[in-house]
Amino acid sequence: MARTEARLDATGAVTRRRSTGLWEPVAPRTDWARVDATTNAEIERQAAFDDAEAAEDAAAWVRRVRRRAGLSQAEFARRIGISVAKVRDWEHGKLVPQGAARALLRVIDRVPEAVLALSAS
Numbered sequence: 001m002a003r004t005e006a007r008l009d010a011t012g013a014v015t016r017r018r019s020t021g022l023w024e025p026v027a028p029r030t031d032w033a034r035v036d037a038t039t040n041a042e043i044e045r046q047a048a049f050d051d052a053e054a055a056e057d058a059a060a061w062v063r064r065v066r067r068r069a070g071l072s073q074a075e076f077a078r079r080i081g082i083s084v085a086k087v088r089d090w091e092h093g094k095l096v097p098q099g100a101a102r103a104l105l106r107v108i109d110r111v112p113e114a115v116l117a118l119s120a121s
Contacts, residue, residue, distance in 0.1 A: 004016055004017075005017040006026065007023075013025060014026040014028075052093075054096070055093040055094075055096055056093050058090070058093065058096045058097065059090060059091050059092060059093035061105075061109075062087070062090040062091050062097060062105065063091045064109075065105050065108050065109045065112075066087070066091070068108075068109070068112045069108055069112045069115040069116075070112070071115065073087045073088060073091070076115070079115050079116075079118045080101075080104060080108075080115070080118060081118075082101070
């Protein structure tokens with residue numbers, strides 16, 4: 001993988017080091033005219049798209065975590081103490097895990113065997 005060294009000076013200008021060792025300015029890539037011309041409707045449409053994409057990513061993540069643990073939706077739900085419907089909603093992107101549930105899923109993601117130690121009553 002190629003490595004690029006860059007720096008930001010006090011004026012906000014960005015420079016990068018060339019293979020020769022010399023620093024060269026990096027031209028800004030922001031088209032401010034386009035930014036200024038963006039309508040509220042376009043911003044709202046993009047925000048909705050971003051939210052939908054984030055929900056899909058979260059759903060895929062939850063499915064992967066459960067599958068890595070080697071459990072069915074029902075067994076996974078029982079082990080972490082939630083309803084099967086909630087697991088389904090997470091995996092279909094209808095809900096996104098929040099708070100303690102998200103933290104627990106992160107633990108299970110890193111150490112799938114941890115879910116085997118859980119036994120919700």
